[in-house]
Amino acid sequence: MQPVQQVQRENKYQRDRTVPLGIAVGLLSFSLSFVTFRPNRIASGSGLFVWEVSPLFFLLVIPWVLCGSVYALFLLGSMKRERMVLAASVLGNAAVVGVFLFAGGGARLLVSPDTPFARTSMAFGAWTMVLAGYILIISSVRIRRGRVGALLSLSGIMAVAVLFATGFMNELSIVKEYLVRKDRFLEELGRHLFLSGTAVFLGAVIGIPLGIAAFRRRAVERPVFFIVNTVQTIPSLALFGLMIAPLALLTRRFPLLRELGIRGIGSTPALIALTLYALLPIVRNTYTSLKVLDPAVVESALGMGMGKLQLLRMVEIPISLPVVMSGIRVSMVQAVGNTTVAALIGAGGFGVFVFQGLGQAAFDLILLGTLPVVVLAVLIDRVMQHFIRFITPRGLGEV
Amino acid sequence: MIELQGLTKRYGEKPAVDGVDLTVPKGEVCVLIGPSGCGKTTTLKMINRMLEPTSGSVYVNGKDVLRVKPETLRRSMGYVIQYVGLFPHMRVAENIGVVPGLLGWEKARIAKRTDELLGLVGLDPPVYRDKFPRELSGGEAQRVGVARALAADPPLLLMDEPFGAVDPLNRMVLQNEFVRIQRDLHKTVVFVTHDLDEAIRVADSIVIMREGRIVQHDTPERVLAGPANKFVHDFVGQDRALKRLARYGVREVMTEPAVVRSGNLAADARDLKLKGGPRYAWVVDDEGRLTGWLNLGGLADGTDPRGAVTETDASRIGLGCDATLREALSRMLSEGIRAMPVVDESQKVIGEISLKEIEKITERVEPA
Numbered sequence: 084m085q086p087v088q089q090v091q092r093e094n095k096y097q098r099d100r101t102v103p104l105g106i107a108v109g110l111l112s113f114s115l116s117f118v119t120f121r122p123n124r125i126a127s128g129s130g131l132f133v134w135e136v137s138p139l140f141f142l143l144v145i146p147w148v149l150c151g152s153v154y155a156l157f158l159l160g161s162m163k164r165e166r167m168v169l170a171a172s173v174l175g176n177a178a179v180v181g182v183f184l185f186a187g188g189g190a191r192l193l194v195s196p197d198t199p200f201a202r203t204s205m206a207f208g209a210w211t212m213v214l215a216g217y218i219l220i221i222s223s224v225r226i227r228r229g230r231v232g233a234l235l236s237l238s239g240i241m242a243v244a245v246l247f248a249t250g251f252m253n254e255l256s257i258v259k260e261y262l263v264r265k266d267r268f269l270e271e272l273g274r275h276l277f278l279s280g281t282a283v284f285l286g287a288v289i290g291i292p293l294g295i296a297a298f299r300r301r302a303v304e305r306p307v308f309f310i311v312n313t314v315q316t317i318p319s320l321a322l323f324g325l326m327i328a329p330l331a332l333l334t335r336r337f338p339l340l341r342e343l344g345i346r347g348i349g350s351t352p353a354l355i356a357l358t359l360y361a362l363l364p365i366v367r368n369t370y371t372s373l374k375v376l377d378p379a380v381v382e383s384a385l386g387m388g389m390g391k392l393q394l395l396r397m398v399e400i401p402i403s404l405p406v407v408m409s410g411i412r413v414s415m416v417q418a419v420g421n422t423t424v425a426a427l428i429g430a431g432g433f434g435v436f437v438f439q440g441l442g443q444a445a446f447d448l449i450l451l452g453t454l455p456v457v458v459l460a461v462l463i464d465r466v467m468q469h470f471i472r473f474i475t476p477r478g479l480g481e482v
Numbered sequence: 483m484i485e486l487q488g489l490t491k492r493y494g495e496k497p498a499v500d501g502v503d504l505t506v507p508k509g510e511v512c513v514l515i516g517p518s519g520c521g522k523t524t525t526l527k528m529i530n531r532m533l534e535p536t537s538g539s540v541y542v543n544g545k546d547v548l549r550v551k552p553e554t555l556r557r558s559m560g561y562v563i564q565y566v567g568l569f570p571h572m573r574v575a576e577n578i579g580v581v582p583g584l585l586g587w588e589k590a591r592i593a594k595r596t597d598e599l600l601g602l603v604g605l606d607p608p609v610y611r612d613k614f615p616r617e618l619s620g621g622e623a624q625r626v627g628v629a630r631a632l633a634a635d636p637p638l639l640l641m642d643e644p645f646g647a648v649d650p651l652n653r654m655v656l657q658n659e660f661v662r663i664q665r666d667l668h669k670t671v672v673f674v675t676h677d678l679d680e681a682i683r684v685a686d687s688i689v690i691m692r693e694g695r696i697v698q699h700d701t702p703e704r705v706l707a708g709p710a711n712k713f714v715h716d717f718v719g720q721d722r723a724l725k726r727l728a729r730y731g732v733r734e735v736m737t738e739p740a741v742v743r744s745g746n747l748a749a750d751a752r753d754l755k756l757k758g759g760p761r762y763a764w765v766v767d768d769e770g771r772l773t774g775w776l777n778l779g780g781l782a783d784g785t786d787p788r789g790a791v792t793e794t795d796a797s798r799i800g801l802g803c804d805a806t807l808r809e810a811l812s813r814m815l816s817e818g819i820r821a822m823p824v825v826d827e828s829q830k831v832i833g834e835i836s837l838k839e840i841e842k843i844t845e846r847v848e849p850a
Contacts, residue, residue: 385532480616
């Protein structure tokens with residue numbers, strides 16, 4: 084009995100090559116430049132390898148060597164899979180923290196009075212190493228015991244956050260860009276959240292009834308989906324631009340609108356366009372949630388004496404809510420990304436930094452605009468995921 | 483209890499249900515049956531107003547259903563459909579408690595009733611009450627469906643092909659369960675099916691429909707023994723005699739078994755022969771359990787009967803006491819014998835059935 088089970092288990096795991104992949108990518112990253120050093124913020128810089136930054140670079144190598152040995156032990160059979168993977172995750176976390184530590188520390192080391200305007204930024208090598216660390220972390224996704232895993236990733240994130248918060252990373256170029264425009268950054272964060280949030284909210288307010296109507300009537304379904312699908316294919320820049328002229332015309336005709344703050348450029352056209360984009364996932368998911376609702380369920384509900392309202396409250400909404408929420412989740416993540424472009428027509432948001440950076444050819448300013456958007460999107464996605472799991476009735480399984 | 487008067491449903495030109503008059507007395511299981519499109523389901527659905535009649539009326543307990551709000555009406559009737567329609571986001575107990583909840587029962591009363599019903603439909607309450615519908619098999623789900631329909635103890639039950647989505651083996655089990663439950667509860671039931679065997683098994687009266695009209699309304703025996711016209715005759719099929727046999731359990735028809743005890747073979751055999759006995763006798767052990775059979779007819783006087791015993795057991799030639807005459811006939815044909823002992827759960831012989839008894843049944847015509 085014993086040997087057969089073990090063989091079966093080993094076979095399943097041998098197919099999973101996450102850990103060796105992580106190790107391979109990690110080692111590869113050492114061959115790429117870890118940081119880029121520029122004499123000033125707009126000049127193109129030169130790449131520096133880890134060993135060119137500091138002799139302490141071997142500290143960075145340690146997690147990878149350890150991981151390699153752990154994996155070797157596993158292959159030789161002296162370590163159980165579970166243990167190996169857990170160790171790999173811990174080492175992955177350590178590696179990621181190590182990258183930021185080394186980048187921040189390296190930036191400080193490279194400061195010199197000869198190059199007062201010099202800038203250091205993380206380069207491909209650093210980011211690839213972070214990626215490799217992440218691969219190691221997710222290798223334990225299947226066996227991770229809920230709390231242990233959460234604690235693990237949380238501690239890694241906290242450590243990096245602490246590094247930034249204490250000002251240790253302040254010599255990094257991107258942090259410098261941030262420090263120069265801290266207030267503006269917060270302002271644009273607010274605007275960005277306002278735009279995406281409002282767009283999704285309006286998208287839900289309009290989209291959910293539209294989805295329901297489309298389900299109930301064929302005559303509504305075709306035009307609604309046609310419009311919503313078509314809108315989705317219009318490049319965001321074009322859509323934003325298209326808003327300007329009609330709105331400008333409108334506000335000229337009705338000066339009252341101007342007083343309300345509606346103008347041809349700025350948040351109004353941005354909001355309209357963003358809301359239009361937000362519609363598709365919501366409309367489609369609402370429609371689908373109703374379509375997959377088992378007609379036998381509705382029939383038996385009515386047959387046992389439920390009124391229309393009770394049917395809605397006790398049956399239709401609880402069952403379709405998770406799917407609708409999933410649509411909203413997609414819509415939110417999309418909106419956060421789309422809002423970046425809104426800066427181009429004066430609506431604000433993180434796009435401001437992106438386009439400023441593009442105009443100034445300042446790489447790290449562009450990054451200052453892009454990274455927060457990515458982080459926001461991932462964060463929102465995660466939070467929504469947990470929220471959806473929370474509101475999904477047990478009997479329905481995964482949505 | 484239920485009266486349909488001139489009930490009609492039209493979709494466009496041709497009526498789906500055309501002037502149906504039907505009375506279902508209290509406590510009767512009335513089965514509507516007929517080919518696809520004959521209007522049986524439409525008729526059923528007009529009783530609880532899932533479909534509104536074009537003309538005609540439905541009276542339940544003397545009250546016109548059109549005067550009552552549909553929701554109120556339906557809460558007083560159980561409704562079981564083919565695909566069950568259990569609420570997937572609720573546990574079994576919550577599913578069953580829906581109608582009582584709508585009627586305002588308190589939680590304690592609902593919980594008690596739920597356990598009672600689970601027991602009634604053959605599902606162990608502590609095991610099943612917290613399960614979700616997706617964890618149930620087809621048969622279990624429909625049992626819950628029936629329990630759910632019975633939750634508020636409605637006097638009337640409407641069932642639309644309730645066992646249609648279940649595999650044939652389980653279908654028979656559920657039919658038997660239904661008969662058993664009905665024996666205790668005496669509900670008035672309107673039951674739609676397209677399966678004649680099912681109808682014969684469960685019905686007190688059968689209504690055969692065709693193209694929206696009632697063609698014959700009779701007890702199962704009379705439908706089988708005397709089909710009203712060619713349509714019914716063809717619908718019922720050439721094997722009506724066999725179908726009739728399904729109505730009878732072996733228990734109703736079995737006779738005293740001719741039994742000899744293995745511990746007292748010679749004496750018992752002699753006694754039976756003296757009484758002008760049968761050709762075959764069943765050999766049982768001290769507890770009455772079947773161990774073989776004895777060919778009395780071939781036994782000359784004075785010979786040791788032990789040599790004439792064929793050893794066998796209940797699984798080969800024994801009939802379970804819940805079997806129908808139809809199964810009895812089928813087994814006799816496959817084993818090539820003219821008589822079989824009837825045994826209970828512990829394999830004790832409690833009666834016997836012979837081919838002759840079965841023939842008597844098929845020759846019998848039920849009194850009007």
